[in-house]
Amino acid sequence: MPGYELIGSEELAEIQDVFAHGGVLFRHGFDALRNDCYKVRQFEQEFAAKMGIKHALAVTSGTAALRVALAALGIGPGDEVITQSFTFVATAEAIIESRATPVCAEIDTTLNMDPDDLLRKITPRTKAVIVVHMLGTPARLPEIAEICRRKNLVLIEDTAWGCGGNLQGKPLGTWGDVGTFSFDFAKTMTTGEGGMVVFGDEDVWKKAAAWHDHGHENNPAVPRWEDTRASSGFNYRMMELQGAVGIAQLKKLSGVVEAQRRNRDSLWQAISDLPGIQPRAVPQGAYDTADALVFLVPDNPAALRCREGLLAAGLATKILPEAYTWHFAGTWKHMPELVAAHGGNLDTAFPRSNAILSRAVSLPVGVKLAEDVPSRARRAIEKAMKS
């Protein structure tokens, strides 16, 4: 949750620095006016270094990051892209916006992509896979990356919830060909609106940088108005004020994740012995961001009772169960492309995902946790499980 819990004087100082250096709010050019102040560029370089990867490109949102990634990888009409049934609508929207066909794989008890169902859904038209680390827990990346290698598919990691996490020491977002991040106001670090794309391959990075900027190659040999181009594109540029905030937030990222993990552990310790509660499965070697504490209860009525009980105790759930329809593809009848790709009926398309998600409960975890919250949560959930 959390970047916003710690927003303050450091972010303000970075913004004031933009104005102290001439107030140029555009990421490119105006060199004579800006006294060497390039906040978006600096944010990209520091983010890439933090992730231990060569290249990063800042964009306007996490949704834009997915759209730019698909464009840079050459995914378009006629191509199928497989993502997972439990994700935010944005993942499917980016595929549809690319005029490719969205297909969803079932999830397993990690609540992320089931590698076996991914294998079943691959067709000769499949070009890419977008795996999502929902609510901060890594997907089964070793198996999924291996399938992509074997089947010659590009792998994109939607790391909107996984920023600052890793699997077996390798940062989330850097396992695939491309990783995307969101800095919207509810994410682990925030720039208000914003996103990032990270790349291991310099050519893909260059294509993405041009595509997100109307095709501009930012050729140093010519002024911008005479700039060279090799593709069309769009405008998904981040502005300097967002870059400034991002620089300050990035410095807080590791501390945010550490605090969330501590608080998640306190919450889990308080409820783990309650009968009927089963933890979410976590891949071996996962350093999750602990954006939420997710567990399974026996059935959907029990999940709904947990939410009601927590609300009555002045607490809350996060996404599951209350925002199910924004995050489960089985309910997205408003997306005709997805409906068609699944044979015209989403109700029966993801029975195993539905069986897991309908009995999942997710507690929000933040940087700050009042001392009495774990025991209050325990009382509310214990009561809900009994009734």
Ligand SMILES: *Cc1c(COP(=O)(O)O)cnc(C)c1O
């Ligand atoms: C938040 C989110 C996005 C979109 O990010 P925005 O910055 O809000 O556009 C994409 N995918 C997932 C899984 C998300 O949770």
